[in-house]
Amino acid sequence: VTQPRDKACAQFGDQLTAYLDGELTDDRLSAVRGHLRECEGCRQAAADLAIVRDGLRELAPVDPPPSLWAGVQAQLAAREVEDAHRPSWRRALLRWLPVLPRYGGIAIVCAAAAVFLLWRATRTTDVVETGKTAPAIATNVPATDPATTTPITPAIAQPVCPPSADLAVATVPATPVTPVTPSIDDDTADVATAIAADPARTTASYTAATSELLGLACGARGDWTPTHRDTFDSTVTKLRGEIASAAPGRAQDKARRALVRYLQDAVVRDEIAAIDHAHDSHAFAGTRGAP
Amino acid sequence: VIESLADLAPSLPTVPATLAEPRSRASGSLTDDAELIAACRRGEARAMEMLYHQYKRRVFGMAHRIVGASDAEEVAQEVFVRVFRALGAFRGDSALSTWIYRLTVNASLSHLAKRGRRQEVSDDVLSDVPAPAAVQRDPSLAARIEGALAQLPPGYRAILVLHDVEGLSHEECAAILECRVGTCKSQLHKARGKMRELLGPIGGPA
Numbered sequence: 001v002t003q004p005r006d007k008a009c010a011q012f013g014d015q016l017t018a019y020l021d022g023e024l025t026d027d028r029l030s031a032v033r034g035h036l037r038e039c040e041g042c043r044q045a046a047a048d049l050a051i052v053r054d055g056l057r058e059l060a061p062v063d064p065p066p067s068l069w070a071g072v073q074a075q076l077a078a079r080e081v082e083d084a085h086r087p088s089w090r091r092a093l094l095r096w097l098p099v100l101p102r103y104g105g106i107a108i109v110c111a112a113a114a115v116f117l118l119w120r121a122t123r124t125t126d127v128v129e130t131g132k133t134a135p136a137i138a139t140n141v142p143a144t145d146p147a148t149t150t151p152i153t154p155a156i157a158q159p160v161c162p163p164s165a166d167l168a169v170a171t172v173p174a175t176p177v178t179p180v181t182p183s184i185d186d187d188t189a190d191v192a193t194a195i196a197a198d199p200a201r202t203t204a205s206y207t208a209a210t211s212e213l214l215g216l217a218c219g220a221r222g223d224w225t226p227t228h229r230d231t232f233d234s235t236v237t238k239l240r241g242e243i244a245s246a247a248p249g250r251a252q253d254k255a256r257r258a259l260v261r262y263l264q265d266a267v268v269r270d271e272i273a274a275i276d277h278a279h280d281s282h283a284f285a286g287t288r289g290a291p
Numbered sequence: 292v293i294e295s296l297a298d299l300a301p302s303l304p305t306v307p308a309t310l311a312e313p314r315s316r317a318s319g320s321l322t323d324d325a326e327l328i329a330a331c332r333r334g335e336a337r338a339m340e341m342l343y344h345q346y347k348r349r350v351f352g353m354a355h356r357i358v359g360a361s362d363a364e365e366v367a368q369e370v371f372v373r374v375f376r377a378l379g380a381f382r383g384d385s386a387l388s389t390w391i392y393r394l395t396v397n398a399s400l401s402h403l404a405k406r407g408r409r410q411e412v413s414d415d416v417l418s419d420v421p422a423p424a425a426v427q428r429d430p431s432l433a434a435r436i437e438g439a440l441a442q443l444p445p446g447y448r449a450i451l452v453l454h455d456v457e458g459l460s461h462e463e464c465a466a467i468l469e470c471r472v473g474t475c476k477s478q479l480h481k482a483r484g485k486m487r488e489l490l491g492p493i494g495g496p497a
Contacts, residue, residue, distance in 0.1 A: 017480035045487070052486045055436040056455035064351035068364055069343055072371040079376060 008035055009042055016046050020053060199249070206256035213263035220267065235262060324387040331378050343371060346388070349457060350395050356440060356452045357399035358406075366402050370395045385466050392459070393467045396449050403445045439489035447482035454479050 012035040018024050019032045036043045083091065214236075221229060239262060243255040327345075330338030350370050355363035373394055381390055440448060453464045454475075465475040 014480065017483055018476065023476075048487045048490075049483050051432070052436070052483050052490065053455055055432045056440070056451055056486075057458065059356075059433060059436065059456055061348055062352045062355045062363075064347050064367060065364055068347065068351065068367055068371075069340070071364070071368045072343065072375075075368060075372045076375055079372065 009039060012036075012039075012042060013045065016042070016049055017053075020046065020050050199253075202253055203256070206253065206260055209260045210256065210263060213260065213267055216267045217263055232266060325383070328378055328381060328387065331375065339375060342374070346374075346391050347371075349388075350391065353392065353395045353452050353457065354399050356437075356456060357396070357445065357448050358402050359441060362402060362406070366398050367395075369402075370398050373398070389463060389466045392453070392457075392463075393469070396453070396467055400445050400449065435490055436486070439486050442489055443482065443485055446478065447485055450475065450478045451482045451486065455483075 012032050015024060015028065015032050019029065024032060036046055217232070221232070224232070236259070239255065239259040243252060243259060246252040246255045327338055327342055331342055347367075351363060351367040354366040354370065358366050370391070374391055377394075381387065385393075440451065443451070449468065450464060453459045453467060454461070459467070461472050461475050461479075464479075465472045468475065470478075
């Protein structure tokens with residue numbers, strides 16, 4: 001069976017380069033030669049390709065100009081001077097660039113892990129900060145909230161919660177909210193003013209936080225045992241006394257912070273106990289509301 | 292290897308002979324290369340000059356034929372600067388020559404890419420190429436081949452320069468171009484075919 005000429009030409013034509021370069025096995029070599037004997041077109045193509053190949057091989061070598069070596073040396077010197085002026089972190093980056101493709105996969109995984117951990121850490125910090133200082137309140141707080149400042153000086157021994165304290169007390173900070181000092185975000189406030197306003201803002205933050213937490217604690221107070229109520233009242237009174245007796249400034253802020261923390265603990269423990277109680281009222285019946 | 296079919300069958304048409312033996316311009320041994328590299332890394336001027344002289348013709352020749360005469364010196368200079376500055380990163384996975392030629396081809400191709408579509412040889416130069424002679428070897432063939440080579444796509448130009456002009460083996464070409472040997476062979480076949488098209492009728496069998 002003989003192949004059509006076109007099909008044979010296509011088949012053997014693809015092998016002409018390998019044939020000319022002596023890369024065909026004997027059986028294929030013989031077949032290509034056989035086709036070339038029969039096909040003038042392919043014979044001409046092979047002759048042309050041989051001339052192309054030989055012509056390329058016989059191209060005269062090109063000598064580089066004498067200036068090339070001088071140019072290389074000058075470039076090397078210039079690059080070394082550049083290296084000397086380059087910041088160390090860029091030198092380190094350039095040193096690692098060639099191996100990055102090899103360790104690229106590992107580097108990407110490490111970078112992704114680092115970003116994830118950073119994100120987790122930031123998120124955790126945000127949650128903790130929110131719980132600690134209640135920033136939503138801290139930014140707009142009255143400077144003289146009666147829930148904290150008023151009881152401190154004139155009547156330390158006042159009842160911590162009014163007798164009619166109920167859940168409505170928890171929303172006590174319904175007093176008009178007015179900013180104490182110019183905000184740092186205010187474009188018109190200069191840096192010095194903002195720094196000078198910081199202590200007042202800190203005090204106002206503690207005042208607002210104490211007010212809100214005290215409201216929450218007083219709301220839950222009705223469910224506590226008499227012993228726990230007494231403990232709570234005496235501790236709050238003691239902490240208020242410490243605030244009153246502390247020197248204005250850092251010491252007083254520290255005392256205010258202690259009161260806020262105590263109130264946070266009291267409220268949080270109470271809420272946790274309530275959740276636990278809902279799950280297993282028998283197991284925690286006696287511990288609920290411990291401040 | 293068959294030298295001439297005419298001896299076997301004089302009545303049949305002569306067909307082009309296959310290559311008698313593969314042409315190879317093999318590079319120096321690994322030990323020599325290792326010593327030279329170590330000396331260059333120590334900054335020994337003599338070793339650097341030796342390495343330069345060992346590879347200058349090939350590097351410049353490749354660059355000359357891939358990017359053209361006007362930019363060849365710039366590319367060759369950049370190649371040698373890269374070679375000397377990156378010798379520390381040379382891991383010896385391939386021969387030093389393969390590594391240097393790979394740098395040369397890559398630098399040449401990226402230079403062409405930066406240069407865009409501007410061709411080294413313009414149409415005017417091509418039109419000056421004399422018409423092919425009807426018989427035997429065209430005396431101006433070398434000039435025509437240089438002209439046609441400059442008209443090829445850069446990839447084809449690279450494989451022809453490496454394999455046919457510089458006489459490297461398919462394995463070396465594949466290592467330099469970072470492709471398979473089979474790909475290298477097929478690209479060579481296509482490149483020669485394209486050269487033949489560009490050159491037009493070349494002549495009868497020699």
